[in-house]
Amino acid sequence: MIKTFLVILFSILFLYGFIRPFSSVFSRLFLFSGSLLGILSVIGIEQTDKIANFLGVGRGADLFVYLSLLTIFLFINYTINKFETLNEKISILSRSIALSKINKNKDD
Amino acid sequence: MQDFSKVYILIPLYNEAEVIENVIKELSQIFQNIVVVNDGSTDGSLDILKTLDIHLINHPINMGQGSAISTGFNYIYESDAEALITFDADGQHSVEDAEIFANAILDSDYDVIFGSRFIKHSKNIPFIKRCVLILATKITNYLSKMHLTDTHNGMKAIKKDSLSKINIEINGYAFESEFIQCISKRKLKYSEIPTNIIYTEYSKWKGQSLMNGFIILEDLIKMWLKK
Numbered sequence: 364m365i366k367t368f369l370v371i372l373f374s375i376l377f378l379y380g381f382i383r384p385f386s387s388v389f390s391r392l393f394l395f396s397g398s399l400l401g402i403l404s405v406i407g408i409e410q411t412d413k414i415a416n417f418l419g420v421g422r423g424a425d426l427f428v429y430l431s432l433l434t435i436f437l438f439i440n441y442t443i444n445k446f447e448t449l450n451e452k453i454s455i456l457s458r459s460i461a462l463s464k465i466n467k468n469k470d471d
Numbered sequence: 472m473q474d475f476s477k478v479y480i481l482i483p484l485y486n487e488a489e490v491i492e493n494v495i496k497e498l499s500q501i502f503q504n505i506v507v508v509n510d511g512s513t514d515g516s517l518d519i520l521k522t523l524d525i526h527l528i529n530h531p532i533n534m535g536q537g538s539a540i541s542t543g544f545n546y547i548y549e550s551d552a553e554a555l556i557t558f559d560a561d562g563q564h565s566v567e568d569a570e571i572f573a574n575a576i577l578d579s580d581y582d583v584i585f586g587s588r589f590i591k592h593s594k595n596i597p598f599i600k601r602c603v604l605i606l607a608t609k610i611t612n613y614l615s616k617m618h619l620t621d622t623h624n625g626m627k628a629i630k631k632d633s634l635s636k637i638n639i640e641i642n643g644y645a646f647e648s649e650f651i652q653c654i655s656k657r658k659l660k661y662s663e664i665p666t667n668i669i670y671t672e673y674s675k676w677k678g679q680s681l682m683n684g685f686i687i688l689e690d691l692i693k694m695w696l697k698k
Contacts, residue, residue: 454534454642458542461508461530465546 366405373401387444393437400430477553478573478628479504479526483539484560486514490673495523497566498558502573506546507560508539537646541639548634553577555634559625561673568626568666575664576628582659583633585619586626586666595668610691611648615655619663623647623687626666633659645690652694 377398385391403411403426411423420426480502484491491507498505506526509517511533520527528542540557547555554576556569568586575584588596588604596604604623611622623644629637636657641649654661 450642451640453532454538457530457532457534458538458545461528461542462545465526465528 366407369405370402373398373405376401386448387441389437389440389444393434393441396430396434396437400427400434403427403430473570473574474503475501475570475573476503477551478502478577479506479547479550479552479555480569481540481543481547481555481557482507482560483510483536483543483557484508484512484516484520485510485533485536485539486512486516487560488512488514488516488519490562491516491560492519492523494558494560494562495525498569499524501566501570504550504552506543506555508543508546510534510536510539535642535646536644537639537649538642540646540650544634544637544639548631550631552631554628554630556628557625562671563668564626565667565669568664572626572628572664575662576630579662580660581662582630583654583661584628585621585661585663586624587619587621587663588624588666588668589620590663590665591667595670597670607648607687607691610688611651614648614691614695615651617651617655617661619651621663622651624666633657641690641694643686643690645687645694648687648691649694 377395380391380394380398383391383394385394403414403423408423411426413423415421415423415426418426420429480498482494482505484507487494495505495507504526505524506528507520507523508528508530509520510530513533517529526546528546530539530542543555543557554573556572556576558564558569564586572584572586575581589608604621608619608622611617612619624647636659637650637653639646639649639653653659
């Protein structure tokens with residue numbers, strides 16, 4: 364029961380990846396690979412092996428490792444992008460604060 | 472003495488308490504308007520700056536040289552300046568060179584005048600630094616399709632009218648490359664003038680390390696990917 368529920372949940376997340384607007388393609392890919400990883404971890408080793416065979420990867424465990432590495436890479440990329448966007452916003456904010464509080468020693 | 476009241480000196484500053492007073496005092500013998508952007512210094516530089524006869528802009532946090540320069544550009548763009556000269560805070564640049572730059576930008580129709588250590592004084596540059604600079608220059612020239620000999624020289628003269636065409640988004644050291652990209656894209660007229668850099672023990676200690684060279688390279692790649 365819980366398995367079915369989780370598979371449905373991860374499938375919804377996967378489909379949501381198609382319609383949700385993202386600022387970066389890496390963020391979208393992260394959602395895809397993360398939800399696929401979720402589905403693989405729930406459905407069991409036999410089914411994972413079948414999918415791995417179909418994809419020509421070999422064992423299900425290998426597929427799981429590859430997908431995990433991809434998800435980790437995409438997560439790191441997503442986090443770095445987030446930090447950079449945040450840094451840019453802080454920069455704009457700090458610079459406007461600095462310009463609004465100019466200390467013209469010359470006029471003192 | 473020539474009147475340079477319409478030529479503003481722009482100094483981005485981060486933790487230069489040891490030398491900044493002398494640098495400003497030397498500059499103020501020639502230039503009337505010195506804008507210092509204190510980029511979140513933590514060594515007491517701000518206290519010293521408050522006692523000097525300058526235009527002081529204070530970033531509440533450290534954001535990088537590119538950001539400090541960009542803030543300075545915004546401020547000077549709203550002022551009565553005709554041109555500005557960027558000048559390093561660590562005492563590496565000479566006031567005589569700044570004077571030459573001021574005359575050159577006022578008397579010529581160039582929008583930007585770059586300083587270059589490689590025209591006359593390349594032997595003064597430490598070997599490893601020279602290699603890093605040459606590599607950065609080659610990459611920047613390749614990306615921007617310009618022909619400069621020194622793309623990461625802190626001394627430049629810029630006409631105020633050109634500032635509206637220059638947009639710097641990179642906060643770190645690689646802003647120089649972004650600046651050059653803007654010059655190239657907007658087809659601004661530029662030239663180069665030799666500058667001498669005084670490599671004191673202090674400036675060598677304070678200067679950019681090789682690790683910063685990698686950060687510049689990383690920023691250049693990001694800039695290239697964004698293109």
